[in-house]
Amino acid sequence: MVLRKATFAGAVAGEWIKIWTVRSTLWTMFSTVVVTVGLSSLLALAYTLSYDRLGFRARLAFDPVAYGLAGLNFGVITLGVLGVLAVSTEFSSGLMRTSLSAVPRRSRLLAAKAVVLAVIALAVGLISSFAAFFASQAIFSMRRLGVGIGDPEVLRAVTGGGLYLTLIALISLGAGAIVRHTAGAITSVLGVLFVAPIFGVFLPEDWGRTVQKFLPPAAGSAILTTRETPVTLPPWQGFGVFAGYTALVLLVAFVLFRRRDV
Amino acid sequence: MISASGLTKVYGGKTAVDHADFTVRPGVVTGFLGPNGAGKSTAMRLILGLDRATSGSVTVNGRLYRDLPAPLREVGALLEAKAWHGGRSAYNHLRFLARTNGIPNRRVREVLDIVGLHDVAAKRARGYSLGMGQRLGIAAALLGDPAILMFDEPVNGLDPEGILWIRRLMQSLAAEGRTVFVSSHLMSEMALTAGHLIVIGRGRILADTPMADFIPASHVRVRSPDLAALGRAVAAENWRARTAEEALLVYGATPADVGDLAYRHGIRIHELSPVHPSLEEAFMRLTADSVEFHGGG
Ligand SMILES: Nc1ncnc2c1ncn2[C@@H]1O[C@H](COP(=O)(O)OP(=O)(O)OP(=O)(O)O)[C@@H](O)[C@H]1O
Ligand SMILES: [Mg+2]
Numbered sequence: 001m002v003l004r005k006a007t008f009a010g011a012v013a014g015e016w017i018k019i020w021t022v023r024s025t026l027w028t029m030f031s032t033v034v035v036t037v038g039l040s041s042l043l044a045l046a047y048t049l050s051y052d053r054l055g056f057r058a059r060l061a062f063d064p065v066a067y068g069l070a071g072l073n074f075g076v077i078t079l080g081v082l083g084v085l086a087v088s089t090e091f092s093s094g095l096m097r098t099s100l101s102a103v104p105r106r107s108r109l110l111a112a113k114a115v116v117l118a119v120i121a122l123a124v125g126l127i128s129s130f131a132a133f134f135a136s137q138a139i140f141s142m143r144r145l146g147v148g149i150g151d152p153e154v155l156r157a158v159t160g161g162g163l164y165l166t167l168i169a170l171i172s173l174g175a176g177a178i179v180r181h182t183a184g185a186i187t188s189v190l191g192v193l194f195v196a197p198i199f200g201v202f203l204p205e206d207w208g209r210t211v212q213k214f215l216p217p218a219a220g221s222a223i224l225t226t227r228e229t230p231v232t233l234p235p236w237q238g239f240g241v242f243a244g245y246t247a248l249v250l251l252v253a254f255v256l257f258r259r260r261d262v
Numbered sequence: 263m264i265s266a267s268g269l270t271k272v273y274g275g276k277t278a279v280d281h282a283d284f285t286v287r288p289g290v291v292t293g294f295l296g297p298n299g300a301g302k303s304t305a306m307r308l309i310l311g312l313d314r315a316t317s318g319s320v321t322v323n324g325r326l327y328r329d330l331p332a333p334l335r336e337v338g339a340l341l342e343a344k345a346w347h348g349g350r351s352a353y354n355h356l357r358f359l360a361r362t363n364g365i366p367n368r369r370v371r372e373v374l375d376i377v378g379l380h381d382v383a384a385k386r387a388r389g390y391s392l393g394m395g396q397r398l399g400i401a402a403a404l405l406g407d408p409a410i411l412m413f414d415e416p417v418n419g420l421d422p423e424g425i426l427w428i429r430r431l432m433q434s435l436a437a438e439g440r441t442v443f444v445s446s447h448l449m450s451e452m453a454l455t456a457g458h459l460i461v462i463g464r465g466r467i468l469a470d471t472p473m474a475d476f477i478p479a480s481h482v483r484v485r486s487p488d489l490a491a492l493g494r495a496v497a498a499e500n501w502r503a504r505t506a507e508e509a510l511l512v513y514g515a516t517p518a519d520v521g522d523l524a525y526r527h528g529i530r531i532h533e534l535s536p537v538h539p540s541l542e543e544a545f546m547r548l549t550a551d552s553v554e555f556h557g558g559g
Contacts, residue, residue, distance in 0.1 A: 004335075004364050005331045005332050005363075005364060006330075006331065006332045006333060006334070006362055006363045006364065007364075010361060010362045010363065010364055011362055013361045013362070014358045014359070014361040014362035017354065017357055017358040017361055018350075018358045021350045021351070021354035021357075022347065022350055023349060024349070089347060089349075093344070093346065093347040094343045094344050094345040094346070097307075097310075097312055097341055097345045098341075098346060098355075098402060100310070100311070100312055101310050101333060101334070101337075101339055102333065102359050102363055103333075103362050104311050104327055104328040104330070259314075261307075261313040261314060262307075262312045262313070
């Protein structure tokens with residue numbers, strides 16, 4: 001049955017068509033999975049090969065899950081870009097005016113975008129995370145360093161990889177809606193995610209370390225760890241903090257998107 | 263039906279639309295005419311709710327655009343600037359639009375046929391010519407088979423054949439009883455399509471009138487060394503007249519009437535010519551004070 005009214009479901013369906021009908025989406029998904037798994041595998045291989053030369057402390061700090069998921073940092077970039085593009089290209093192309101004539105309720109349009117993006121990011125995130133986990137553990141197992149998906153905390157961390165990338169995509173969507181220019185939005189997202197921690201490192205000891213834990217990438221990626229570390233918050237706590245940042249950015253995005261001229 | 267009341271839009275310190283009141287009615291092509299920068303595109307964006315009115319309001323079928331249950335089924339709009347993404351094909355662009363408003367996919371094929379984009383519908387829109395892009399915008403406007411259509415400078419970028427096509431399209435849409443609101447800065451274009459005119463200048467509505475009333479009456483231009491005597495004679499005949507640059511413009515009389523009158527009164531005539539003012543001149547006169555950008559020095 002065809003609905004005769006414009007509904008939220010219709011807006012979501014429209015966004016679903018929209019995101020799949022530009023080539024960059026499929027490319028982003030494909031490269032995210034391939035490069036994430038590739039990087040995780042390379043890192044695992046490097047670690048495994050040099051394991052004999054590592055000191056006691058390094059061996060103790062080794063978290064096979066977190067190391068195995070390190071490649072997800074590439075996914076942070078690609079899904080961040082996907083999230084920004086999902087909204088910024090509409091502004092740059094002028095498509096936003098057409099989209100808003102079809103779905104004039106602004107919150108409905110942005111929410112539909114968020115739903116579609118979240119579904120796609122979650123799927124890609126979970127596929128990347130699980131694939132990176134299994135690939136890296138297979139390599140670690142050569143030296144009996146690997147863990148299984150059934151081991152304590154492991155399933156949480158690997159699933160968390162997918163959730164983390166989903167939040168990355170959403171926070172980037174928010175940034176895209178706020179900044180409205182592709183380059184500006186990507187710069188701000190990557191700046192906060194990759195440059196802020198560098199400054200965090202230079203902050204003096206005590207409170208510097210605390211600040212560092214609360215910086216977006218450290219907080220968000222705490223979910224990937226299965227060992228307690230002094231540099232991250234407990235997994236869910238960190239994830240909660242990052243979810244808070246995401247919610248805040250999205251809130252600002254919704255308010256501005258409702259208010260501004262297009 | 264589109265109704266604006268006290269519609270005002272201020273950008274920073276600049277008033278783009280200034281307390282505009284107008285109604286666009288069905289069954290006739292309504293031309294929205296004004297010089298560059300007059301506020302036509304802004305008014306159209308305000309109708310669609312893309313820009314937020316500073317004060318006043320504009321409704322479509324009695325509701326704010328954002329409150330329409332299925333906006334594309336009630337209003338179709340071709341905006342000034344390109345409003346699609348170059349990486350998506352015409353077909354997919356229309357398909358996603360259709361989906362948002364519950365319009366069946368079959369209609370996508372129909373509008374592609376109507377605008378003649380069928381053959382390139384699967385190609386990415388980035389490669390389209392200016393005219394093809396314009397046709398894609400028109401296809402999107404027609405998608406929901408709406409009773410109200412808005413076109414912002416639709417002939418821009420079209421070749422003569424395309425211009426003829428869009429004129430016919432607008433007229434047939436109006437003949438079907440639809441509301442057709444089309445903007446232009448060219449009076450000549452409006453003269454060929456519109457049955458009703460809304461003239462805007464510097465954001466203000468300067469005229470809102472049937473096209474026929476907008477065309478100034480034909481008159482006779484007469485010059486004479488004894489203009490005062492001629493004026494008295496004309497007034498005695500109860501013809502309307504006014505002086506302009508050493509000449510007398512006489513309304514409601516033919517050159518023969520005026521010539522005979524002068525002969526009877528023994529007034530010498532240096533020039534006697536019929537004048538059929540163009541719409542262009544009427545438009546220029548009306549907007550002379552409100553032109554935003556004057557060319558040259
Ligand atoms: N987003 C904006 N920000 C600031 N000023 C604007 C904006 N949009 C329009 N204006 C100004 O408002 C005035 C009206 O512009 P508008 O585009 O509505 O005119 P127009 O009648 O469509 O002109 P044209 O025939 O050139 O298309 C212009 O002076 C323009 O500079
Ligand atoms: Mg304009």
